[in-house]
Amino acid sequence: MAKSNKPVVWFPFAAGGTVIAFFIPVIALLTLLVAFGKVPAGLSYESMHSWLADCVLAKLAVFGILALSLWSSAHRLRCTCFDFGLRIDTLVAAVLYSAAIVASLAAAMFLFRL
Amino acid sequence: MKERLIRLEVFRYNPDTDTEGHYQHYEVSCLEEWVVLDALNKVKETLDPTLNFRWSCHMAVCGSCGMMINGEPRLACHTFLRNYPGTIRVEPLVHFPVERDLVTAPDDFMEKLKRVKPWIIRKDKQPIEQGEYRQTPKELLRFRQYAMCINCTLCYAACPEYGLTRHFIGPAALALAHRYNQDSRDQGRDERQEVVATKEGVWECTFVGACSEVCPVHVDPASALQQMKIASSFDWIKEHLLPGGGK
Structure with missing residues (x-):
């Protein structure tokens, strides 16, 4: 049996999983801080927005985080569908990966229009 | 040492006579510190010598007594009765063909x-x-x-x-x-x-x-x-x- 080409989809999934593990706690913490009205000045929406608008590297970093997280979520959902017995893997994969790519492109357009 | 009446619900299947499996109930007095394998052995020795299951070392080394215990894959020699207050359901390991009773083909x-x-x-x-x-x-x-x-x-x-x-x-x-x-x-x-x-x-x-x-x-x-x-x-x-x- 030939070696699988799964690394093509698995590597960005694994990278996205790592990114999610690092950034979701930060997002959860920021959300809590916002809820309690205790956002440090540097992390307020306005300052983050203007920082993103000015800095190309920050845009690239945010795009990387979003695109990898989306890909990772799409792949995880594909595996979950399979585990739950949905035996139309090719269709599920096509729909979910396409959604991740479209959402990543939309994020890129939004970021670079800022 | 405290004794307890253990109620077992055991999967039975005889390929010579049965078309499909069924469950048989046994009640057997066991010491509280026994494991499920001890209870099965007591059933075999005192109540029903036709019950089949694999075991050998009784110390989680040989790996022969794997079975589903209350729906979880476990070694019968490593599963203490004291952790199971109610009826204990014992079935062969899932995902493997059943040869007879609790014996599967690996x-x-x-x-x-x-x-x-x-x-x-x-x-x-x-x-x-x-x-x-x-x-x-x-x-x-x-x-x-x-x-x-x-x-x-x-x-x-x-x-x-x-x-x-x-x-x-x-x-x-x-x-x-x-x-x-x-x-x-x-x-x-x-x-x-x-x-x-x-x-x-x-x-x-x-x-x-x-x-x-x-x-x-x-x-x-x-x-x-x-x-x-x-x-x-x-x-x-x-x-x-x-x-x-x-x-």
């Missing part, structure tokens, strides 16, 4: 185990006069955990992927492939990759992690598979994206 696992070549492969064999292949404690630690596998196949019963896709090589066999890949004396990784890196190998795993949860000897097959996925991914990049296949 043939599929045995065949897959052979395919990953779980032995030391040397390309250059040194003559025996040169002594043994020496190994540092650090090198031993890289694979020792995975060498603890007792081939009980509880991880196959726990793995939903194996349940759904029978061609999947499965947790224990792949963890043993990793055990030899990690061994400093071994040179057979390339040969094992022909099985490990295929769709039937590590790529069928969706990292549910149930294999590691049920392992009675604390092997972590899920981690072995993840490490092999990462290594296989780097292999793929070398083979497809680097000039000359990375050689």
Whole structure:
């Protein structure tokens, strides 16, 4: 049996999983801080927005985080569908990966229009 | 020592007379500190000598007494009655064909185990006069955990992927492939990759992690598979994206 080409989809999934593990706690913490009205000045929406608008590297970093997280979520959902017995893997994969790519492109357009 | 009346609900199937399995109830007085295997043995000795199940060591070493206990894959010799206050339901390991009562046929696992070549492969064999292949404690630690596998196949019963896709090589066999890949004396990784890196190998795993949860000897097959996925991914990049296949 030939070696699988799964690394093509698995590597960005694994990278996205790592990114999610690092950034979701930060997002959860920021959300809590916002809820309690205790956002440090540097992390307020306005300052983050203007920082993103000015800095190309920050845009690239945010795009990387979003695109990898989306890909990772799409792949995880594909595996979950399979585990739950949905035996139309090719269709599920096509729909979910396409959604991740479209959402990543939309994020890129939004970021670079800022 | 405290005794308790244990109620067992045991799966029965006789291929000579039954078209399908059924459940039989037994009530047997047991000591509180006994394990499920003791209760089954008491049933066999005092109530029903026709009940079939495999066992040998009674100390979680031989891996023969794997069965579903209240729906979970467990070793009967490692499952204490005191943790089960109500009726205990005992069934054969799922995902394997039932031969008789609680006895399953592990043939599929045995065949897959052979395919990953779980032995030391040397390309250059040194003559025996040169002594043994020496190994540092650090090198031993890289694979020792995975060498603890007792081939009980509880991880196959726990793995939903194996349940759904029978061609999947499965947790224990792949963890043993990793055990030899990690061994400093071994040179057979390339040969094992022909099985490990295929769709039937590590790529069928969706990292549910149930294999590691049920392992009675604390092997972590899920981690072995993840490490092999990462290594296989780097292999793929070398083979497809680097000039000359990375050689």
